[in-house]
Amino acid sequence: MKRHRLPAPLLDAMLVGASLADVWVNVDTEERLAMACALLAAFALPLRRRLPLSTFLLTLPTAIVTDAVLATLAALYTLASLSRHRILLAGCALTFAISDFTPWPWSSVEVHELSDTSSLIHLSYGLATAAAPVFLGQLVQARRELSLRLAEISEAREHERLLTAQSVLATERAQLAREMHDVVAHQVSLIAVQAGALQMGTQDAETREVAATIRRLGVQTLEELRHMVSVLRASGSRPTELTPQPSLADLQRLVNGSGIEAELSTDLPDSLPPTVQRALYRTVQEALTNVRKHAPGATAAIRIHHEDGAVHAIVTNTAPARPALPLPSAHHGLIGLRQRAELLGGTIVFRPTAAGGYELRLELPIEDAR
Structure with a gap:
């Protein structure tokens, strides 16, 4: 009292x-x-x-x-x-x-x-x-x-409690890093190896192309996993960037390596703020991932342009050509895109199209982005 x-x-x-x-x-x-x-x-x-x-x-x-x-x-x-x-x-x-x-x-x-x-x-x-x-x-x-x-x-006890909590967190991060390295990275490596073997052993051109795409995505995933493992193992050190930050210059390579037929149309300058460039890249990346998971055989169109002091990104895909395989999903990707857009003062909308496909619209004000 x-x-x-x-x-x-x-x-x-x-x-x-x-x-x-x-x-x-x-x-x-x-x-x-x-x-x-x-x-x-x-x-x-x-x-x-x-x-x-x-x-x-x-x-x-x-x-x-x-x-x-x-x-x-x-x-x-x-x-x-x-x-x-x-x-x-x-x-x-x-x-x-x-x-x-x-x-x-x-x-x-x-x-x-x-x-x-x-x-x-x-x-x-x-x-x-x-x-x-x-x-x-x-x-x-x-x-x-x-x-x-x-x-x-x-x-002093509060400080000791914080140190204990940090120690526990560091232990959990180290354990998570070991599990990612020993389990997830190992399985992704096997996927990449098997895809490479399939690419070299098949005579079918379409199968060879699909295998090459799987192998390329597996290698990229391994690189990101290795970087995440190094970040988790650096617990208690200075903060580091989670990934080599992408920019608009990486969009075309992302589209080419997506494994789906997609067309990119953009007229944006490279002088946009880095946060806006990362938001655009991650939005297109998540949209293409969802197309690949939920609309097999569909084609996609990506249109990014600047209008009225804002950047507009529209990703549209056609209806799937074949039934989608059941894959686990918690919708964290879309939630993360919405939070990123709100932090930058923008909006994002997901909705189906009349032709049976899906559309994603992102709008970011350039003058408010930092």
């Missing part, structure tokens, strides 16, 4: 008011010296946090010449809550006790009056009165330091 503390100016005002009330009760207004000392002590209290020892010394005269000692005790408490000098605190407490015990004016003191039993009791009472704010101030100081230590311990 959070504790609410009074504002310092309000607390000072309340303490000064209480000290003035103590002066009003215990000091005769006709005694000018006593009244001056008491008022000085009361109005010196707001300085007690910045100048604790000086404030105590300013309030000490009122303990000598009057019975209004509230200001002196408050100053002594503040000094004890801020100072670590035990000898100084003991000396201040003893000084207060003697000042409160010794009658004023000092010229009227007789030796036998200082040695009787009542005087000793009075002195003991003064020492106890001085010890109370000192012990209380030291207790508050110890509590404050304990709270700081607990805060430091909590911060």
Whole structure:
């Protein structure tokens, strides 16, 4: 539960008011010296946090010449809550006790009056009165330091928890890298090898072309897997680029290696922002992948142009020529395209066409892309 503390100016005002009330009760207004000392002590209290020892010394005269000692005790408490000098605190407490015990004016003191039993009791009472704010101030100081230590311990534990979480994450990434290298990369390598063997061993031109495409895609996939494995194994090092970033110059090679009959039409300059170029490349890549998976035998047309301060990319495919094979898909690719477009301030739309095919439309504002 959070504790609410009074504002310092309000607390000072309340303490000064209480000290003035103590002066009003215990000091005769006709005694000018006593009244001056008491008022000085009361109005010196707001300085007690910045100048604790000086404030105590300013309030000490009122303990000598009057019975209004509230200001002196408050100053002594503040000094004890801020100072670590035990000898100084003991000396201040003893000084207060003697000042409160010794009658004023000092010229009227007789030796036998200082040695009787009542005087000793009075002195003991003064020492106890001085010890109370000192012990209380030291207790508050110890509590404050304990709270700081607990805060430091909590911060250290939080830092340790973050380090543990990072260590666990690094272990998981290393394990994932091993699995990708040992399982996925191995299987893709077998696919590429088998496709190469088929390409060399068949006499059918169409089969040879399909096998060459499978082999080329397998090799590209292996290269991307190797780079992803190296990134995962670099856990805890400086951030690295996930892939060699593609640009518009790579679009034609992407279309040629897609394994489907596709036509690319673009009039965009190469000076577009890199983020826009990557978004266009990834959009066309995902669209061609979906055509290959869900519309076997279909042809595709890619049209990319600039109009009204925005880049428009339209990928359209015809109806499939044969039934699609059932392949696992979580639609993460389309979700990623939508998120990428939204981050760049653009929009993306997927919809079927009247001819039984599918159409993807991407629009990105050039002036908003970074």
